[in-house]
Amino acid sequence: MKGLNGLVGKDVRYSFSKIIHELISDTKYELYNLDNVQDILTLSFTALNITNPYKQEIIKYLDEIDVEAKKIGSVNTIIKKDNKLYGYNTDLYGFKKTIEKYNIMLKNKSILILGNGATAKMIKYYLQLNKVSEIHFLVRNKKDVNEYVLEEITDFSKYHILINTTPVGNIINDAIPFNLDLCQFTNLEVVIDLNYNPLYSNLLLAAKKQKIQFINGLYMLVAQALKANYLLTNNENILKRIDEIYNKVLQKQINLVLIGMPNSGKSTIGKRLAKIYQKKYLDTDKLFFGTYKVTPEEFLRNNSEELFRQYESKIIEHLKYYNNSIISTGGGVILKGENILDLQKNGLFIFINRPLEELKKCDFTHRPLVSNLEKLEKLYYERINKYLGIADVVVENNDDIEKTIERIQVKLHEVFGN
Helix, strand or coil: CCCCCEEEECCCCCCCHHHHHHHHCCCCCEEEECCCHHHHHHCCCCEEEECCCCCCHHHHHCCEECHHHHHHCCCCEEEEECCEEEEECCHHHHHHHHHHHCCCCCCCCEEEEECCCHHHHHHHHHHHHCCCCEEEEECCCCCCCCEECHHHCCCCCCCCEEEECCCCCCCCCCCCHHHCCHHHCCCCCEEEECCCCCCCCHHHHHHHHCCCEEEECHHHHHHHHHHHHHHHHCCHHHHHHHHHHHHHHHHHHCEEEEECCCCCCHHHHHHHHHHHCCCEEEEHHHHHHHHHCCCHHHHHHHCCHHHHHHHHHHHHHHHCCCCCEEEECCCCHHHCHHHHHHHHCCEEEEEEECCHHHHCCCCCCCCHHHCCHHHHHHHHHHHHHHHHHHCCEEEECCCCHHHHHHHHHHHHHHHHCC
């Protein structure tokens, strides 16, 4: 089946589009980093996706533009037919399907959009069709009415939905846009960040912490890709594959982060899961040794736990850039908030919950922090609620690894749907 030939933009190194399109069709899909919009015309292609900063610039080089793309003022898909270039905006379809997927009610809602670029304009167009109460834009440089710089917004409490269309929050710049404090948004219901690499930006993790519905841009990316392929092939069955492709990409890209007490079985289970899901296996204790040439146990015998946690956090910080891995963590990783945030950016937390009575049967004499049963019991009760509080999946391990792995697979099937 024929498909699109590639993605064109200023910096597309971190895009998931190649993965998505090569799942959709057997056409080779390339990522083109171009410095000039006119360079697009020199490429040999049947169809291309266009991303920032060329979604608006490309229009003047096209022969025909779809009605909705013309109204929005941006194009993200171009198709060559009979030596003519036709432009479309499939982002609109992707955003629409995202709103439907997550059952977001828009009518009479007050919306704050971060940014005022091509994607922001597309979202404004869609929201206006859906009878929202008001739309404001938070920007660095005002260009139009209803655009505000940060100092001009005095009441954040009126906004129900926050949508980030800026690149701030992606793998290159993982800050929270405008350093927003979500505690100011006292009536906020939904946070949408159209970044997807990492899967969960700091903005989304802040929303998660406050128990606000949070959504990244991956579903939109998949849906718009399928729409683009539909425009090329006119095969309506393609549009039925959104959930299938989304689940496959999410399952491939996400890290499974195993947390739990020492001797809970994380390493053994992690190695097995890495083979089952064809992911890279990483053990933070082994990474600690590889970096510092000393095991965590040896380090703790000669240094304070506080110093150990500082060294351990440097290891964890690098893992926020990883995808498609099984990460087995040390038992105390969850004690530092920055570790949790770094691991959450691309990770699903699986708590391997081995009962205290089973842990007591293990040999802890080589572990300084739990070298006797009294220390073990104290540590268990100090940490159990922390594990439960951050876990996305909780799985009991009663010393039967096979059954534990089966339980994990069942839970992950519920998460990924395949």
